[in-house]
Amino acid sequence: MGAAPAHPVIALQGACLGYGAEPVLEGVDLEIHAGDFVGLAGANGSGKTTLLRSMLGLLPLRGGRVERHLARARLGYVPQNDSLSAYFPLSVWEVAAMGAYGRLRPWRLFPGDERRRVDRALDRVGLGRLGRTVFAHLSGGQRQRALIARALTMEPALLLLDEPFSGVDRDSKADIAQQLVDLNHGSRMTIVLSSHDNEILDRTCGRVIRASNGGLQEPA
Numbered sequence: 001m002g003a004a005p006a007h008p009v010i011a012l013q014g015a016c017l018g019y020g021a022e023p024v025l026e027g028v029d030l031e032i033h034a035g036d037f038v039g040l041a042g043a044n045g046s047g048k049t050t051l052l053r054s055m056l057g058l059l060p061l062r063g064g065r066v067e068r069h070l071a072r073a074r075l076g077y078v079p080q081n082d083s084l085s086a087y088f089p090l091s092v093w094e095v096a097a098m099g100a101y102g103r104l105r106p107w108r109l110f111p112g113d114e115r116r117r118v119d120r121a122l123d124r125v126g127l128g129r130l131g132r133t134v135f136a137h138l139s140g141g142q143r144q145r146a147l148i149a150r151a152l153t154m155e156p157a158l159l160l161l162d163e164p165f166s167g168v169d170r171d172s173k174a175d176i177a178q179q180l181v182d183l184n185h186g187s188r189m190t191i192v193l194s195s196h197d198n199e200i201l202d203r204t205c206g207r208v209i210r211a212s213n214g215g216l217q218e219p220a
């Protein structure tokens with residue numbers, strides 16, 4: 001007798017998503033299971049960010065159901081074009097370290113194992129040597145990589161990345177994608193990655209779903 005099927009980490013059933021009078025996505029049925037690496041494709045305005053925000057609980061559903069079987073603290077999110085001010089007077093290391101805040105006790109020194117986690121996350125995105133640089137002095141693509149490192153420092157069970165490669169050069173994109181694959185395989189991190197780069201989605205993700213014409217299409 002096989003094991004009972006595990007709960008999906010997140011499931012949407014007949015979900016209707018959007019903001020104003022017109023829904024952006026309707027009839028959304030989607031299950032994300034532990035260990036999945038899901039790509040999310042779709043044209044500008046097709047609803048990728050809307051879907052990710054609804055999965056996170058940042059945007060209430062207009063209809064249907066969403067189930068989450070993980071604690072909020074285990075969710076990592078790299079928002080599209082993060083609004084973290086480029087003028088914020090923090091070093092790259094300090095930005096990446098923000099991912100550990102949820103685990104820290106107030107008024108205690110940053111413990112050594114957490115420091116190593118931050119170093120590892122910066123290494124993974126190729127910024128290991130730029131930790132002391134002021135975040136505002138980075139290029140756009142480097143900033144994007146620092147924000148990915150911030151999410152990796154969290155070591156979340158489920159990581160949602162919304163177009164994390166915008167402005168990241170081709171080689172770095174391939175490197176970071178490989179790091180995500182390693183985290184997915186090695187640490188069984190569940191990942192949802194939206195991108196306009198279909199080639200990288202096909203190469204990196206176990207499964208690619210597409211937002212278009214007001215719904216989600218998932219190849220059988």
Ligand SMILES: Nc1ncnc2c1ncn2[C@@H]1O[C@H](COP(=O)(O)OP(=O)(O)OP(=O)(O)O)[C@@H](O)[C@H]1O
Nearest residue numbers: 019020024042043044045046047048049050051080
């Ligand atoms: N805060 C908002 N209020 C009202 N409408 C919104 C809001 N955010 C997005 N929309 C609308 O919802 C639709 C889907 O937007 P969404 O940002 O989800 O698309 P996307 O697939 O992420 O696009 P892109 O590839 O450009 O990031 C668009 O028509 C957009 O105008």
Ligand SMILES: [Mg+2]
Nearest residue numbers: 048049080162
């Ligand atoms: Mg978007």
